[in-house]
Amino acid sequence: MAIQLSDQPLLEWAGDSLAIALFEDAVELTGELASLDEKFAGILKELITEEEFTGKVNSTVFARVSANSPVRKIILVGLGKNEAFKVETLRRAAAAVGRIAKKQKSKVLGLSFPLWNNDPTASAQAIAEGVQLALYQDNRFKSDPEEKASQVETVELLGFAGQEAAINKANQIVSGVILARQLVAAPANSLTPITLAETAEQIAKDHGLQIQILEQEDCEKLGMGAFLGVAQASDLPPKFIHLTYKPEGTPKRKLAIVGKGLTFDSGGLNIKGAGSGIETMKIDMGGAAATLGAAKAIAQIKPDTEVHFISAVTENMISGHAMHPGDILTASNGKTIEVNNTDAEGRLTLADALVYTDKLGLDAIVDLATLTGANVIALGDDIAGLYTPDDALAGQIEQAAADSGEKLWRMPLEEKYFEGLKSGIADMKNTGPRPGGSITAALFLKQFVKDTPWAHLDIAGPVWADKENGYNGPGATGYGVRLLVDWVLSE
Ligand code: BES
Numbered sequence: 001m002a003i004q005l006s007d008q009p010l011l012e013w014a015g016d017s018l019a020i021a022l023f024e025d026a027v028e029l030t031g032e033l034a035s036l037d038e039k040f041a042g043i044l045k046e047l048i049t050e051e052e053f054t055g056k057v058n059s060t061v062f063a064r065v066s067a068n069s070p071v072r073k074i075i076l077v078g079l080g081k082n083e084a085f086k087v088e089t090l091r092r093a094a095a096a097v098g099r100i101a102k103k104q105k106s107k108v109l110g111l112s113f114p115l116w117n118n119d120p121t122a123s124a125q126a127i128a129e130g131v132q133l134a135l136y137q138d139n140r141f142k143s144d145p146e147e148k149a150s151q152v153e154t155v156e157l158l159g160f161a162g163q164e165a166a167i168n169k170a171n172q173i174v175s176g177v178i179l180a181r182q183l184v185a186a187p188a189n190s191l192t193p194i195t196l197a198e199t200a201e202q203i204a205k206d207h208g209l210q211i212q213i214l215e216q217e218d219c220e221k222l223g224m225g226a227f228l229g230v231a232q233a234s235d236l237p238p239k240f241i242h243l244t245y246k247p248e249g250t251p252k253r254k255l256a257i258v259g260k261g262l263t264f265d266s267g268g269l270n271i272k273g274a275g276s277g278i279e280t281m282k283i284d285m286g287g288a289a290a291t292l293g294a295a296k297a298i299a300q301i302k303p304d305t306e307v308h309f310i311s312a313v314t315e316n317m318i319s320g321h322a323m324h325p326g327d328i329l330t331a332s333n334g335k336t337i338e339v340n341n342t343d344a345e346g347r348l349t350l351a352d353a354l355v356y357t358d359k360l361g362l363d364a365i366v367d368l369a370t371l372t373g374a375n376v377i378a379l380g381d382d383i384a385g386l387y388t389p390d391d392a393l394a395g396q397i398e399q400a401a402a403d404s405g406e407k408l409w410r411m412p413l414e415e416k417y418f419e420g421l422k423s424g425i426a427d428m429k430n431t432g433p434r435p436g437g438s439i440t441a442a443l444f445l446k447q448f449v450k451d452t453p454w455a456h457l458d459i460a461g462p463v464w465a466d467k468e469n470g471y472n473g474p475g476a477t478g479y480g481v482r483l484l485v486d487w488v489l490s491e
Protein backbone atom coordinates (compact mmCIF):
# COMPACT_ATOMS: atom_id res chain seq x y z
CA MET A 1 0.00 0.00 0.00
CA ALA A 2 1.29 3.44 -0.89
CA ILE A 3 0.49 6.83 0.58
CA GLN A 4 0.27 9.60 -2.00
CA LEU A 5 0.07 13.34 -1.53
CA SER A 6 -1.91 15.71 -3.67
CA ASP A 7 -3.38 19.16 -3.84
CA GLN A 8 -6.19 18.07 -6.12
CA PRO A 9 -9.44 19.88 -5.28
CA LEU A 10 -11.98 17.73 -3.49
CA LEU A 11 -14.45 18.20 -6.32
CA GLU A 12 -12.14 16.65 -8.89
CA TRP A 13 -11.01 13.65 -6.89
CA ALA A 14 -11.86 10.23 -8.32
CA GLY A 15 -11.44 6.82 -6.68
CA ASP A 16 -13.24 4.15 -4.67
CA SER A 17 -13.85 5.85 -1.33
CA LEU A 18 -13.59 9.48 -0.37
CA ALA A 19 -13.40 10.13 3.38
CA ILE A 20 -14.15 13.53 4.86
CA ALA A 21 -13.36 14.37 8.48
CA LEU A 22 -15.69 16.78 10.32
CA PHE A 23 -15.75 18.35 13.78
CA GLU A 24 -18.61 17.72 16.18
CA ASP A 25 -21.51 20.16 15.90
CA ALA A 26 -19.88 21.65 12.81
CA VAL A 27 -21.16 19.36 10.11
CA GLU A 28 -22.74 22.15 8.05
CA LEU A 29 -22.13 21.81 4.37
CA THR A 30 -20.55 25.06 3.30
CA GLY A 31 -18.03 26.04 0.61
CA GLU A 32 -16.35 23.08 -1.08
CA LEU A 33 -18.53 20.59 0.80
CA ALA A 34 -21.71 22.28 -0.41
CA SER A 35 -20.46 21.98 -4.00
CA LEU A 36 -19.53 18.35 -3.42
CA ASP A 37 -23.00 17.67 -2.03
CA GLU A 38 -24.48 19.25 -5.12
CA LYS A 39 -22.23 17.22 -7.38
CA PHE A 40 -23.43 14.01 -5.72
CA ALA A 41 -27.11 14.96 -5.73
CA GLY A 42 -27.40 15.74 -2.02
CA ILE A 43 -25.93 12.49 -0.74
CA LEU A 44 -23.82 14.21 1.93
CA LYS A 45 -26.80 16.02 3.42
CA GLU A 46 -28.84 12.83 3.30
CA LEU A 47 -26.10 10.86 5.01
CA ILE A 48 -25.78 13.42 7.81
CA THR A 49 -29.51 13.62 8.56
CA GLU A 50 -30.52 10.01 7.97
CA GLU A 51 -27.63 8.58 9.98
CA GLU A 52 -27.81 11.38 12.57
CA PHE A 53 -24.11 12.06 12.05
CA THR A 54 -22.97 14.75 14.45
CA GLY A 55 -19.22 14.41 14.12
CA LYS A 56 -18.68 12.61 17.44
CA VAL A 57 -15.09 11.48 17.83
CA ASN A 58 -14.35 8.32 15.79
CA SER A 59 -17.96 7.93 14.62
CA THR A 60 -18.26 6.96 10.96
CA VAL A 61 -21.03 6.77 8.38
CA PHE A 62 -20.84 5.95 4.70
CA ALA A 63 -22.96 5.81 1.60
CA ARG A 64 -22.65 4.50 -1.90
CA VAL A 65 -22.75 7.12 -4.62
CA SER A 66 -24.52 6.28 -7.91
CA ALA A 67 -23.07 3.39 -9.92
CA ASN A 68 -21.00 5.16 -12.55
CA SER A 69 -19.87 8.09 -10.45
CA PRO A 70 -16.12 8.90 -10.28
CA VAL A 71 -16.35 8.37 -6.51
CA ARG A 72 -17.98 5.09 -5.45
CA LYS A 73 -18.40 5.74 -1.75
CA ILE A 74 -18.41 8.66 0.63
CA ILE A 75 -17.25 8.12 4.21
CA LEU A 76 -17.73 10.71 6.94
CA VAL A 77 -15.62 10.49 10.09
CA GLY A 78 -16.10 12.52 13.27
CA LEU A 79 -13.24 14.41 14.93
CA GLY A 80 -15.11 15.35 18.10
CA LYS A 81 -15.07 18.86 19.51
CA ASN A 82 -12.62 21.33 18.01
CA GLU A 83 -11.39 22.31 21.52
CA ALA A 84 -10.29 18.73 22.20
CA PHE A 85 -8.56 18.28 18.84
CA LYS A 86 -5.21 16.52 19.20
CA VAL A 87 -2.81 15.04 16.68
CA GLU A 88 -3.95 11.66 18.05
CA THR A 89 -7.50 12.52 16.89
CA LEU A 90 -6.24 12.52 13.30
CA ARG A 91 -4.38 9.24 13.81
CA ARG A 92 -7.52 7.57 15.13
CA ALA A 93 -9.84 9.08 12.52
CA ALA A 94 -7.52 7.84 9.76
CA ALA A 95 -7.57 4.40 11.39
CA ALA A 96 -11.39 4.38 11.52
CA VAL A 97 -11.56 5.25 7.83
CA GLY A 98 -8.94 2.63 7.00
CA ARG A 99 -10.99 -0.07 8.68
CA ILE A 100 -14.09 0.85 6.68
CA ALA A 101 -12.17 0.98 3.42
CA LYS A 102 -10.79 -2.47 4.20
CA LYS A 103 -14.25 -3.92 4.86
CA GLN A 104 -15.56 -2.32 1.68
CA LYS A 105 -12.65 -3.71 -0.31
CA SER A 106 -11.71 -0.25 -1.59
CA LYS A 107 -8.53 0.01 -3.64
CA VAL A 108 -8.14 3.76 -3.92
CA LEU A 109 -8.95 5.79 -0.83
CA GLY A 110 -8.92 9.58 -0.60
CA LEU A 111 -8.73 11.45 2.72
CA SER A 112 -9.85 15.03 3.16
CA PHE A 113 -8.73 15.85 6.71
CA PRO A 114 -8.07 19.21 8.39
CA LEU A 115 -4.68 20.26 9.78
CA TRP A 116 -3.94 19.87 13.45
CA ASN A 117 -2.29 22.94 15.00
CA ASN A 118 -1.66 24.38 11.51
CA ASP A 119 1.08 21.77 11.25
CA PRO A 120 0.95 19.88 7.95
CA THR A 121 4.01 17.77 8.83
CA ALA A 122 2.76 16.41 12.16
CA SER A 123 -0.73 16.00 10.67
CA ALA A 124 0.42 14.07 7.60
CA GLN A 125 2.63 11.83 9.73
CA ALA A 126 -0.21 10.98 12.14
CA ILE A 127 -2.72 10.28 9.36
CA ALA A 128 -0.25 8.07 7.50
CA GLU A 129 0.56 6.14 10.69
CA GLY A 130 -3.09 5.66 11.67
CA VAL A 131 -4.29 4.35 8.35
CA GLN A 132 -1.36 1.96 7.86
CA LEU A 133 -1.50 0.58 11.39
CA ALA A 134 -5.24 -0.05 11.07
CA LEU A 135 -4.88 -1.79 7.69
CA TYR A 136 -2.08 -4.13 8.74
CA GLN A 137 -3.18 -7.76 8.73
CA ASP A 138 -0.92 -10.52 10.02
CA ASN A 139 -1.51 -13.60 7.87
CA ARG A 140 1.89 -15.25 8.37
CA PHE A 141 0.38 -18.23 10.11
CA LYS A 142 -2.65 -18.70 7.83
CA SER A 143 -2.54 -21.22 5.00
CA ASP A 144 -4.31 -18.61 2.88
CA PRO A 145 -2.14 -15.48 3.03
CA GLU A 146 -4.87 -13.40 1.34
CA GLU A 147 -7.48 -14.09 4.02
CA LYS A 148 -9.01 -10.82 5.25
CA ALA A 149 -6.08 -8.91 3.74
CA SER A 150 -6.68 -5.26 2.94
CA GLN A 151 -7.14 -4.49 -0.75
CA VAL A 152 -6.32 -0.83 -0.30
CA GLU A 153 -3.57 0.00 -2.79
CA THR A 154 -3.40 3.76 -2.60
CA VAL A 155 -4.27 6.27 0.09
CA GLU A 156 -4.27 9.85 -1.15
CA LEU A 157 -3.94 12.63 1.41
CA LEU A 158 -5.66 15.62 -0.16
CA GLY A 159 -4.12 18.99 0.59
CA PHE A 160 -0.82 17.56 1.80
CA ALA A 161 1.34 18.02 -1.31
CA GLY A 162 5.00 18.49 -0.37
CA GLN A 163 4.87 16.44 2.84
CA GLU A 164 6.97 13.57 1.49
CA ALA A 165 9.40 13.74 4.41
CA ALA A 166 6.57 13.31 6.93
CA ILE A 167 5.27 10.27 5.02
CA ASN A 168 8.76 8.77 4.89
CA LYS A 169 9.11 9.17 8.62
CA ALA A 170 5.66 7.65 9.19
CA ASN A 171 6.60 4.69 6.99
CA GLN A 172 9.86 4.15 8.89
CA ILE A 173 8.05 4.23 12.23
CA VAL A 174 5.26 1.96 10.99
CA SER A 175 7.85 -0.57 9.78
CA GLY A 176 9.15 -0.70 13.36
CA VAL A 177 5.67 -1.03 14.88
CA ILE A 178 4.76 -3.84 12.48
CA LEU A 179 7.98 -5.68 13.27
CA ALA A 180 7.15 -5.42 16.99
CA ARG A 181 3.61 -6.68 16.37
CA GLN A 182 4.92 -9.63 14.35
CA LEU A 183 7.41 -10.56 17.05
CA VAL A 184 4.78 -10.41 19.81
CA ALA A 185 2.18 -12.32 17.78
CA ALA A 186 4.58 -15.09 16.77
CA PRO A 187 4.11 -18.15 18.99
CA ALA A 188 6.88 -19.53 21.17
CA ASN A 189 7.52 -22.49 18.86
CA SER A 190 8.40 -20.05 16.10
CA LEU A 191 9.87 -17.09 17.98
CA THR A 192 12.63 -18.46 20.22
CA PRO A 193 15.74 -16.87 21.73
CA ILE A 194 17.60 -18.11 18.65
CA THR A 195 15.19 -16.66 16.09
CA LEU A 196 14.87 -13.40 18.03
CA ALA A 197 18.66 -13.02 17.97
CA GLU A 198 18.59 -13.77 14.23
CA THR A 199 16.00 -11.03 13.78
CA ALA A 200 18.28 -8.58 15.60
CA GLU A 201 21.15 -9.63 13.31
CA GLN A 202 18.99 -9.06 10.28
CA ILE A 203 18.06 -5.55 11.46
CA ALA A 204 21.75 -4.79 12.01
CA LYS A 205 22.59 -6.02 8.52
CA ASP A 206 19.70 -4.28 6.76
CA HIS A 207 20.08 -0.93 8.48
CA GLY A 208 23.76 -0.67 9.39
CA LEU A 209 23.70 -1.09 13.18
CA GLN A 210 26.48 -2.59 15.29
CA ILE A 211 25.53 -5.83 16.98
CA GLN A 212 26.90 -8.01 19.70
CA ILE A 213 25.18 -11.21 20.83
CA LEU A 214 26.48 -12.56 24.13
CA GLU A 215 26.19 -16.34 24.36
CA GLN A 216 25.69 -18.27 27.59
CA GLU A 217 29.48 -18.52 28.27
CA ASP A 218 29.85 -14.77 27.79
CA CYS A 219 27.02 -14.14 30.26
CA GLU A 220 28.63 -16.58 32.71
CA LYS A 221 31.90 -14.65 32.49
CA LEU A 222 30.02 -11.45 33.28
CA GLY A 223 28.45 -13.15 36.31
CA MET A 224 24.87 -12.83 35.06
CA GLY A 225 23.55 -15.35 37.58
CA ALA A 226 20.02 -13.90 37.70
CA PHE A 227 19.46 -14.03 33.93
CA LEU A 228 21.06 -17.48 33.67
CA GLY A 229 19.02 -18.79 36.61
CA VAL A 230 15.87 -18.14 34.61
CA ALA A 231 17.39 -19.61 31.45
CA GLN A 232 18.65 -22.85 33.00
CA ALA A 233 15.51 -24.96 32.54
CA SER A 234 15.18 -24.26 28.83
CA ASP A 235 16.50 -26.56 26.12
CA LEU A 236 17.21 -23.45 24.08
CA PRO A 237 20.33 -21.30 24.58
CA PRO A 238 19.85 -17.83 26.09
CA LYS A 239 20.87 -14.86 23.94
CA PHE A 240 21.89 -11.45 25.23
CA ILE A 241 21.29 -8.96 22.41
CA HIS A 242 23.06 -5.61 22.18
CA LEU A 243 22.42 -3.50 19.08
CA THR A 244 23.93 -0.03 18.76
CA TYR A 245 22.99 2.89 16.55
CA LYS A 246 25.76 5.50 16.26
CA PRO A 247 25.17 8.73 14.39
CA GLU A 248 27.83 10.32 12.23
CA GLY A 249 29.71 12.94 14.25
CA THR A 250 29.38 13.55 17.96
CA PRO A 251 26.08 12.31 19.40
CA LYS A 252 23.86 14.83 21.15
CA ARG A 253 22.83 12.27 23.76
CA LYS A 254 23.53 8.62 24.47
CA LEU A 255 20.48 6.54 25.40
CA ALA A 256 19.57 2.92 26.06
CA ILE A 257 16.36 0.99 25.56
CA VAL A 258 16.17 -2.31 27.42
CA GLY A 259 13.37 -4.82 26.79
CA LYS A 260 12.19 -7.85 28.74
CA GLY A 261 12.65 -10.78 26.38
CA LEU A 262 10.87 -13.89 27.66
CA THR A 263 9.87 -15.76 24.51
CA PHE A 264 7.59 -17.83 26.76
CA ASP A 265 6.73 -17.61 30.44
CA SER A 266 5.37 -20.85 31.89
CA GLY A 267 5.99 -19.52 35.38
CA GLY A 268 8.72 -22.09 36.02
CA LEU A 269 8.11 -24.44 38.94
CA ASN A 270 5.67 -21.86 40.31
CA ILE A 271 3.82 -22.83 37.15
CA LYS A 272 0.99 -20.66 35.92
CA GLY A 273 -2.29 -22.39 36.75
CA ALA A 274 -5.64 -22.68 34.99
CA GLY A 275 -7.10 -19.28 34.15
CA SER A 276 -3.72 -17.57 34.47
CA GLY A 277 -3.47 -16.93 30.74
CA ILE A 278 -0.46 -19.22 30.35
CA GLU A 279 -1.49 -19.79 26.72
CA THR A 280 -0.96 -16.07 26.02
CA MET A 281 2.56 -15.94 27.45
CA LYS A 282 4.24 -15.73 24.05
CA ILE A 283 3.66 -11.98 24.55
CA ASP A 284 6.24 -11.89 27.34
CA MET A 285 8.89 -10.55 24.97
CA GLY A 286 6.82 -7.44 24.19
CA GLY A 287 9.53 -5.24 25.71
CA ALA A 288 12.19 -6.80 23.48
CA ALA A 289 9.83 -6.47 20.51
CA ALA A 290 9.37 -2.74 21.15
CA THR A 291 13.16 -2.43 21.56
CA LEU A 292 13.87 -4.10 18.20
CA GLY A 293 11.01 -2.24 16.50
CA ALA A 294 12.45 1.04 17.76
CA ALA A 295 15.90 -0.05 16.53
CA LYS A 296 14.53 -0.69 13.07
CA ALA A 297 12.77 2.70 12.94
CA ILE A 298 15.63 4.70 14.47
CA ALA A 299 18.23 3.12 12.19
CA GLN A 300 16.24 4.45 9.23
CA ILE A 301 15.45 7.88 10.68
CA LYS A 302 19.11 8.42 11.68
CA PRO A 303 18.83 10.97 14.51
CA ASP A 304 21.98 12.55 16.02
CA THR A 305 21.57 10.55 19.23
CA GLU A 306 23.41 7.33 20.02
CA VAL A 307 21.03 4.54 21.03
CA HIS A 308 21.73 1.12 22.54
CA PHE A 309 19.07 -1.59 22.21
CA ILE A 310 19.43 -4.37 24.75
CA SER A 311 17.57 -7.54 25.70
CA ALA A 312 18.42 -10.60 27.77
CA VAL A 313 16.39 -13.23 25.92
CA THR A 314 15.33 -16.66 27.16
CA GLU A 315 12.23 -18.69 28.06
CA ASN A 316 10.99 -19.50 31.56
CA MET A 317 10.47 -23.26 31.53
CA ILE A 318 10.40 -26.31 33.79
CA SER A 319 12.70 -29.32 33.65
CA GLY A 320 14.99 -31.38 35.90
CA HIS A 321 17.47 -28.54 35.90
CA ALA A 322 14.98 -25.77 36.61
CA MET A 323 15.48 -23.23 39.39
CA HIS A 324 13.89 -24.41 42.62
CA PRO A 325 11.66 -21.96 44.42
CA GLY A 326 13.90 -20.74 47.22
CA ASP A 327 17.13 -20.87 45.20
CA ILE A 328 19.56 -18.01 45.76
CA LEU A 329 21.03 -16.34 42.67
CA THR A 330 23.87 -13.83 42.41
CA ALA A 331 23.41 -11.04 39.86
CA SER A 332 26.27 -9.42 37.94
CA ASN A 333 26.51 -6.54 40.43
CA GLY A 334 27.16 -9.06 43.23
CA LYS A 335 23.73 -8.74 44.84
CA THR A 336 22.09 -11.97 45.98
CA ILE A 337 18.44 -12.80 45.34
CA GLU A 338 16.24 -15.37 47.04
CA VAL A 339 13.85 -16.58 44.34
CA ASN A 340 10.70 -17.04 46.39
CA ASN A 341 8.66 -17.22 43.18
CA THR A 342 10.02 -18.49 39.85
CA ASP A 343 7.17 -16.71 38.03
CA ALA A 344 8.70 -13.33 38.90
CA GLU A 345 11.35 -14.10 36.27
CA GLY A 346 11.28 -10.92 34.18
CA ARG A 347 12.89 -8.85 36.91
CA LEU A 348 15.67 -11.44 37.22
CA THR A 349 16.55 -11.22 33.53
CA LEU A 350 16.25 -7.42 33.62
CA ALA A 351 18.49 -7.19 36.69
CA ASP A 352 21.53 -8.36 34.72
CA ALA A 353 20.49 -6.44 31.60
CA LEU A 354 20.29 -3.23 33.67
CA VAL A 355 23.66 -3.79 35.39
CA TYR A 356 25.24 -4.28 31.95
CA THR A 357 23.55 -1.18 30.52
CA ASP A 358 24.34 0.99 33.54
CA LYS A 359 28.05 0.31 32.93
CA LEU A 360 27.88 1.78 29.41
CA GLY A 361 27.93 5.29 30.92
CA LEU A 362 24.92 6.67 29.02
CA ASP A 363 22.62 9.65 29.65
CA ALA A 364 19.46 7.64 30.29
CA ILE A 365 17.98 4.12 30.29
CA VAL A 366 14.35 3.25 29.61
CA ASP A 367 13.26 -0.33 30.11
CA LEU A 368 10.01 -1.83 28.84
CA ALA A 369 8.63 -5.02 30.31
CA THR A 370 5.47 -7.11 30.44
CA LEU A 371 6.37 -7.30 34.09
CA THR A 372 3.29 -7.69 36.30
CA GLY A 373 -0.37 -8.58 36.25
CA ALA A 374 -0.64 -6.08 39.12
CA ASN A 375 0.04 -3.23 36.67
CA VAL A 376 -2.89 -4.42 34.55
CA ILE A 377 -5.10 -4.48 37.65
CA ALA A 378 -4.02 -0.92 38.45
CA LEU A 379 -4.22 0.71 35.01
CA GLY A 380 -6.17 -1.66 32.75
CA ASP A 381 -5.32 -2.87 29.28
CA ASP A 382 -4.65 0.43 27.53
CA ILE A 383 -2.26 2.23 29.86
CA ALA A 384 1.35 1.43 30.74
CA GLY A 385 2.81 2.22 34.17
CA LEU A 386 5.78 4.59 34.32
CA TYR A 387 8.14 4.21 37.28
CA THR A 388 11.17 6.43 37.73
CA PRO A 389 12.87 8.38 40.51
CA ASP A 390 13.91 11.00 37.91
CA ASP A 391 11.39 13.83 37.34
CA ALA A 392 13.18 15.20 34.26
CA LEU A 393 13.18 11.80 32.56
CA ALA A 394 9.54 11.29 33.60
CA GLY A 395 8.70 14.58 31.88
CA GLN A 396 10.42 13.51 28.65
CA ILE A 397 8.58 10.20 28.58
CA GLU A 398 5.23 11.75 29.41
CA GLN A 399 5.72 14.19 26.52
CA ALA A 400 6.58 11.32 24.17
CA ALA A 401 3.41 9.52 25.30
CA ALA A 402 1.31 12.61 24.59
CA ASP A 403 2.85 13.05 21.11
CA SER A 404 2.58 9.40 20.14
CA GLY A 405 -0.82 8.69 21.69
CA GLU A 406 0.70 5.69 23.52
CA LYS A 407 -0.83 6.05 26.95
CA LEU A 408 0.97 5.76 30.26
CA TRP A 409 0.57 6.94 33.82
CA ARG A 410 3.32 7.73 36.31
CA MET A 411 3.14 5.49 39.36
CA PRO A 412 4.85 6.03 42.72
CA LEU A 413 8.17 4.33 43.46
CA GLU A 414 7.37 4.16 47.18
CA GLU A 415 10.70 3.25 48.80
CA LYS A 416 9.03 2.01 51.96
CA TYR A 417 7.50 -0.86 50.01
CA PHE A 418 10.99 -2.28 49.48
CA GLU A 419 10.53 -3.74 52.96
CA GLY A 420 8.29 -6.31 51.27
CA LEU A 421 11.34 -7.62 49.37
CA LYS A 422 13.59 -8.06 52.43
CA SER A 423 15.03 -11.56 52.75
CA GLY A 424 16.34 -13.23 55.89
CA ILE A 425 18.97 -15.12 53.95
CA ALA A 426 19.89 -13.11 50.83
CA ASP A 427 20.09 -9.39 49.93
CA MET A 428 16.50 -9.44 48.70
CA LYS A 429 13.65 -11.66 47.56
CA ASN A 430 12.34 -11.39 44.02
CA THR A 431 8.69 -11.15 45.11
CA GLY A 432 6.87 -9.08 47.69
CA PRO A 433 3.26 -9.16 48.93
CA ARG A 434 0.41 -8.96 46.41
CA PRO A 435 -0.66 -5.36 47.19
CA GLY A 436 1.46 -2.88 45.22
CA GLY A 437 3.00 -5.73 43.21
CA SER A 438 3.91 -3.56 40.23
CA ILE A 439 5.64 -1.07 42.56
CA THR A 440 7.78 -3.66 44.35
CA ALA A 441 8.69 -5.08 40.92
CA ALA A 442 9.94 -1.62 39.88
CA LEU A 443 11.77 -1.19 43.22
CA PHE A 444 13.47 -4.52 42.60
CA LEU A 445 14.74 -3.29 39.21
CA LYS A 446 15.98 -0.07 40.80
CA GLN A 447 18.52 -2.09 42.83
CA PHE A 448 20.39 -2.81 39.61
CA VAL A 449 20.84 0.75 38.31
CA LYS A 450 23.49 2.79 40.10
CA ASP A 451 24.66 5.66 37.93
CA THR A 452 22.27 6.31 35.05
CA PRO A 453 18.92 8.14 35.05
CA TRP A 454 16.44 5.31 34.57
CA ALA A 455 12.75 4.79 33.89
CA HIS A 456 10.74 1.58 33.76
CA LEU A 457 7.57 1.02 31.73
CA ASP A 458 5.32 -1.88 32.71
CA ILE A 459 3.55 -2.72 29.44
CA ALA A 460 1.78 -5.95 30.48
CA GLY A 461 -1.61 -4.37 29.56
CA PRO A 462 -1.09 -2.45 26.31
CA VAL A 463 1.16 -5.03 24.61
CA TRP A 464 -1.98 -6.81 23.40
CA ALA A 465 -5.52 -5.71 22.46
CA ASP A 466 -8.26 -8.33 22.57
CA LYS A 467 -10.56 -6.21 20.41
CA GLU A 468 -10.24 -3.54 17.74
CA ASN A 469 -9.05 -0.40 19.48
CA GLY A 470 -8.28 2.62 17.30
CA TYR A 471 -5.36 1.69 15.05
CA ASN A 472 -4.54 -1.29 17.30
CA GLY A 473 -5.90 -4.77 17.64
CA PRO A 474 -7.22 -7.27 17.68
CA GLY A 475 -3.86 -8.78 18.65
CA ALA A 476 -0.36 -7.48 19.18
CA THR A 477 -0.19 -3.68 19.29
CA GLY A 478 3.52 -2.94 18.91
CA TYR A 479 3.12 -0.70 21.97
CA GLY A 480 6.20 1.35 22.76
CA VAL A 481 7.82 1.77 19.35
CA ARG A 482 6.21 5.12 18.53
CA LEU A 483 6.71 6.37 22.07
CA LEU A 484 10.40 5.38 22.04
CA VAL A 485 11.06 6.94 18.64
CA ASP A 486 9.44 10.17 19.80
CA TRP A 487 11.55 10.13 22.98
CA VAL A 488 14.81 9.51 21.12
CA LEU A 489 14.05 12.30 18.62
CA SER A 490 13.11 14.82 21.32
CA GLU A 491 15.41 17.66 22.47
N1 BES B 1 4.90 -12.15 32.42
C1 BES B 1 4.24 -12.04 33.68
C2 BES B 1 3.39 -10.79 33.82
C3 BES B 1 2.22 -10.65 32.89
C4 BES B 1 0.94 -10.95 33.35
C5 BES B 1 2.35 -10.18 31.61
C6 BES B 1 -0.15 -10.78 32.52
C7 BES B 1 1.26 -10.02 30.78
C8 BES B 1 0.01 -10.32 31.24
C9 BES B 1 5.27 -12.02 34.80
O1 BES B 1 6.44 -12.72 34.58
C10 BES B 1 4.62 -12.65 35.99
O2 BES B 1 4.37 -13.81 35.94
N2 BES B 1 4.38 -11.86 37.02
C11 BES B 1 3.76 -12.32 38.20
C12 BES B 1 4.57 -11.79 39.37
C13 BES B 1 4.21 -12.40 40.67
C14 BES B 1 4.68 -13.83 40.71
C15 BES B 1 4.86 -11.60 41.76
C16 BES B 1 2.34 -11.77 38.24
O3 BES B 1 2.13 -10.64 37.79
O4 BES B 1 1.46 -12.49 38.66
Ligand code: MN
Nearest residue numbers: 265343344345
Ligand atom coordinates in the same frame (compact mmCIF):
# COMPACT_ATOMS: atom_id res chain seq x y z
MN1 MN C 1 6.26 -14.78 35.15
Ligand code: ZN
Nearest residue numbers: 262265284346
Ligand atom coordinates in the same frame (compact mmCIF):
# COMPACT_ATOMS: atom_id res chain seq x y z
ZN1 ZN D 1 6.98 -12.94 32.60
